[in-house]
Amino acid sequence: MVQEDKSFNETIDRIDQIQKKSEFEIVLADTLKRYDLKSLAFMGFNIGALNKSEPDILVTYSQEWINHYRASDYLEVDPVVHQGLKSILPVDWSNFDRRDSRVRSLFNESREAGLGNQGLSIPVRGRHGDMSLFSLTCEANEQEWSTKKRNYIRDFQTLAVFFHQSVLRTYTNSELQIQLTPREAECLHWAACGKTSEETAMILGLTRRGVRYHIENIIFKLNAVNLAHAVAKGIHFRIINPPR
């Protein structure tokens, strides 16, 4: 029990400290080991940009399996996704209806790709229409599973929310950070200091039209409605840091 708590607390800390996108896979791999799992998968919806059509996916399994899953259009029939997003309740994969032949091949092939025979998915709901599904698989017979499942639900209900928030924080930040060119960042900085485009043009040695062009791009890239909105977002996401 003490060992389990330690594992849990360390995993929480790791997830909470994630700064960059590249760290997620390492943390997932760590968590996999700690909890003796076969796979872990995070699927996020409406993270970062609202109404984005593709979910954000972070997984521990191979790119081959992802490619095969896509090529076979398994998303259409995957009960994990369909059932998992329906409810706020965790979902145990052992109760899925597997009479459909495509569903059967999905699960059989997933075993070949290294996923476990037991699976569990935990839905997470955020405040602004963002949601995610955190899924794990492990190897266990039915008896072992009923005990393991309870422990997994207890820990992963919390881990999944931390992971979701970590993705939310990292994605909304870094996506914006990498988008602006140095010149655009400069124009935004001077706008935040109260300069007009004419003044900014003078400071930076650009034409007024050049500055306007940059500003239009900034507004577009930050998904802002006007320059004031872009300045607010720029400060919020720490792209610029104008003097107080």
Added chain:
Amino acid sequence: MIILVNGNEQADYAYLTNKMFRIRAKVFHERLKWDVNVVDGLEKDRFDQENPLYLISVDEVSGNVRGSLRLLPTTGPNMLRDVFPILLPPGEVVESATIWESSRFSMEPGAETPEPGRLLSSVTGELLAAIEEVGLLAGLTEVVSVFDARMVRIFRSAGCPALIIGRPQRIGECMTYAGLFEISETARDKIRAACGITGSVLEPQSTRRLFAA
């Protein structure tokens, strides 16, 4: 027995959910005179659009709906944060992966009267026991709820006093509280004992369908 229904399955379970919304209109609009929105005799609010989980008490013999409540995760939109933040000290929120919010606890007028020799009616007991069961299945530690004085008495009789958080406020005619309920096997057993319930109150098929328990 308790049937579990997802908010987004209302169309598939129209009979049950319409009965539920009708009872809610009778309780919250007609009896308690809360400022709620009733259309065609059905009481619904914006949280019903957030795909909550409904726990609906159904009479095993007649099939009649007797009462219900709804659960929402506190990580998403919920009433305490979005409607009643005044009940908590400024800046404080209840937001936890293992705390869900229960709201719209209600039953058919008359069904709250305890049967002879009992402290709580069977519907009340069933709903409270169901919260514990679902909470345990979902790995929760607590359920938070906004409630009035009438509910405080009910919870006490059920052997599950709420831990009142924040400061009670007079809202409309009622003193209103925010409270936390422990989710545990001990709490579940206490409620069962106080209400004369033996075994699970969840209807197995709906539980299996949703949670895949």
